[in-house]
Amino acid sequence: MNVLLINGSPHARGCTHTALTTVAAQLEKQGIASQMIHVGMDAVRGCIACRKCADTGRCVFTDDKVNETIDLLRQADGLVVGSPVYYAGPNATLCAFLDRLFYMKAAGYALKPAAAVVSCRRGGASAAFDRLNKYFTIARMPVVSSQYWNSVHGNTPEEVMQDREGLQTMRTLADNMAWLIKCIAAGKAAGILPPVPEAWEKTNFIR
Numbered sequence: 001m002n003v004l005l006i007n008g009s010p011h012a013r014g015c016t017h018t019a020l021t022t023v024a025a026q027l028e029k030q031g032i033a034s035q036m037i038h039v040g041m042d043a044v045r046g047c048i049a050c051r052k053c054a055d056t057g058r059c060v061f062t063d064d065k066v067n068e069t070i071d072l073l074r075q076a077d078g079l080v081v082g083s084p085v086y087y088a089g090p091n092a093t094l095c096a097f098l099d100r101l102f103y104m105k106a107a108g109y110a111l112k113p114a115a116a117v118v119s120c121r122r123g124g125a126s127a128a129f130d131r132l133n134k135y136f137t138i139a140r141m142p143v144v145s146s147q148y149w150n151s152v153h154g155n156t157p158e159e160v161m162q163d164r165e166g167l168q169t170m171r172t173l174a175d176n177m178a179w180l181i182k183c184i185a186a187g188k189a190a191g192i193l194p195p196v197p198e199a200w201e202k203t204n205f206i207r
């Protein structure tokens with residue numbers, strides 16, 4: 001069992017990384033492996049809505065980690081996305097990355113437990129957290145909860161390490177995700193079939 005962690009921050013070893021490593025360490029205690037990829041320093045194009053991925057399952061841009069992450073996520077049992085809070089939202093590089101990771105590809109991710117964690121100095125964590133959860137809920141991914149909304153506070157990793165409640169929230173999140181991943185595996189072994197989605201009634205509100 002393996003959880004994919006995505007660090008959207010430009011700081012490979014910053015506050016978001018501190019939150020994600022806390023999740024990873026607790027997952028390991030629960031017998032779940034994890035792999036972290038760092039995308040926040042990459043030059044990531046935004047989605048150009050060419051819809052080529054509807055035919056190929058891959059993005060037309062091949063000079064960043066989006067396509068390899070599509071493969072990693074299809075193989076993973078769970079996902080945790082980490083972001084710094086920029087103007088009360090996830091950072092722009094991460095949003096560009098996730099738009100292309102998710103658009104037209106959600107069928108490969110459905111029913112994998114997912115969660116977002118965010119890091120802020122002071123405010124906007126809840127709005128950024130809400131925005132990230134939208135990727136999961138439109139992709140039929142069960143959102144894993146913790147004991148609070150998943151945020152840590154600090155401007156440096158050292159400050160985050162002093163946020164005892166934030167770190168506890170990360171550990172509780174990992175415990176809950178490990179439990180859900182194991183429950184899904186047990187259900188599968190017991191012959192419980194995944195729900196079959198209906199054909200999409202896409203109305204655009206005009207017809």
Ligand SMILES: Cc1cc2nc3c(=O)[nH]c(=O)nc-3n(C[C@H](O)[C@H](O)[C@H](O)COP(=O)(O)O)c2cc1C
Pocket residue numbers: 009010011013014015016017083084085086087088089119120121122123124153154155156
């Ligand atoms: C462009 C920019 C915008 C930011 N906006 C916010 C904000 O809205 N609220 C906040 O509390 N911190 C804000 N910050 C601070 C970071 O969110 C905070 O330091 C975060 O913990 C950094 O995480 P990192 O070390 O993983 O990059 C901002 C930082 C930058 C560079």
